[in-house]
Amino acid sequence: MIPPQISINDTTLRDGEQAAGVVFNLEEKVAIAKFLDAIGVQELEVGIPAIGQDEAKAIRAIADLDLNAHILGWNRAVFSDIQASIHCGLKRIHISIPVSDMQIQVKFQGRWLRMLEQLRDTITFARDHGLDVSVGGEDSSRADPTFLIDVAQYAQEWGAFRFRFCDTVGILDPFTTYQQVQALVAALEIPVEMHTHNDLGLATANALAGLRAGATSVNTTVNGLGERAGNAALEEVVMALKQIYGLKPSIQTQHLSELSRLIAQTVHCPVPPWKAIVGKNTFAHESGIHAHGILQDPRTYEAFDPQEVGRQRRFVVGKHSGRRLLNQVLQDYGLQLDAIDSQSLLNAVRDRSTQLKRSLTVDELLALVTPEGTRTALGETNNISFQLNP
Ligand SMILES: CC(=O)SCCNC(=O)CCNC(=O)[C@H](O)C(C)(C)COP(=O)(O)OP(=O)(O)OC[C@H]1O[C@@H](n2cnc3c(N)ncnc32)[C@H](O)[C@@H]1OP(=O)(O)O
Ligand SMILES: O=C(O)CCC(=O)C(=O)O
Incomplete structure (x- = not known):
């Protein structure tokens, strides 16, 4: 050894x-x-x-x-x-x-x-x-x-x-x-x-x-x-x-x-997002199955705790996300959806993400939820236990 x-x-x-x-x-x-x-x-x-x-x-x-x-x-x-x-x-x-x-x-x-x-x-x-x-x-x-x-x-x-x-x-x-x-x-x-x-x-x-x-x-x-x-x-x-x-x-x-x-x-040279340890995406989770696991036990899809290297876990909502992540995000914004609504939101997220060819920002996600289409319509947000794409 x-x-x-x-x-x-x-x-x-x-x-x-x-x-x-x-x-x-x-x-x-x-x-x-x-x-x-x-x-x-x-x-x-x-x-x-x-x-x-x-x-x-x-x-x-x-x-x-x-x-x-x-x-x-x-x-x-x-x-x-x-x-x-x-x-x-x-x-x-x-x-x-x-x-x-x-x-x-x-x-x-x-x-x-x-x-x-x-x-x-x-x-x-x-x-x-x-x-x-x-x-x-x-x-x-x-x-x-x-x-x-x-x-x-x-x-x-x-x-x-x-x-x-x-x-x-x-x-x-x-x-x-x-x-x-x-x-x-x-x-x-x-x-x-x-x-x-x-x-x-x-x-x-x-x-x-x-x-x-x-x-x-x-x-x-x-x-x-x-x-x-x-x-x-x-x-x-x-x-x-x-x-x-x-x-x-x-x-x-x-x-x-x-x-x-x-x-x-x-050196004016950003590290690639997927660069091990320090890349922007190394503790970012978008996929539904991964987020579902991480939300219960982060060890399911993280080699080690991001804090060990001064990082924070980050969730991203996009084409690959599932209902569990969507519901968690909305809950952190003081919103709750029933099973039918969360499936239709998921479909809307997939469509929007596919159109944009990227994941959604918080505003883009919330715009899909509220009839007013703005974040302010939701009132005060709860404490966010994790970061979504800004
Ligand atoms: C694998 C590596 O990373 S090795 C380190 C590489 N790093 C660098 O080259 C960056 C710093 N280098 C420099 O600033 C310059 O090359 C200097 C100051 C070292 C030399 O500059 P110059 O005198 O103009 O030589 P030049 O760079 O053209 O050629 C290198 C010379 O060093 C010689 N040389 C190379 N490695 C060695 C070595 N380990 N020991 C002795 N001589 C060596 C070469 O044979 C050549 O000699 P020559 O000029 O008599 O033909
Ligand atoms: O230190 C040495 O001998 C050479 C180091 C080096 O930069 C290399 O071999 O690539």
């Missing part, structure tokens, strides 16, 4: 920002780092000092906050990158190195020995400057497994405190991830971190498979933001660890929705 001490290393501010078209300014980076820290994320990969002065300034500003979370800067195995990290006042850095033949060909013209020497020298340089160094195997999932282990063992020998297994282009499934990570974990004394991409929609599943195989740290991003199809989503990984494996996350999950909104607004 998964050990209780899983560490989340959120990379929204590094890999998240690599999503095409996304830029965080200094104030935004600081605000996001503070939020992640305040809700209990243990480690933050906050950017790439080598990008330039503005990025370095933002990283330094975060490092100066003296947050509880460990702050990490991302680097190539290049001296000037490490120097830029040192100038940011970082105590912990990550050095990335390509490990698949294809990547080594493109980045080191196939000279793998040169690549290893560069890794050794940059780790040593960073360690000599008092930095803790994590090492990442870029494209680990397509690397020769023996070579991957060799590189990771060298990184360990040269002083890395952790090795990151990267499914850089998101091509693994959970079964293969498990096998590859299990072999890596068995060959190392230092911890392994998972870094998974969502090109085939498997980033979260693969991250969890890696944790089951013995990795103890995981890279995440809020809303799954990141390069191409993105990364394993923070909210998904945390809630899966909690719900599936019964772990008590150090992260205050009730703030995950607010965090998701903050990121969506900052």
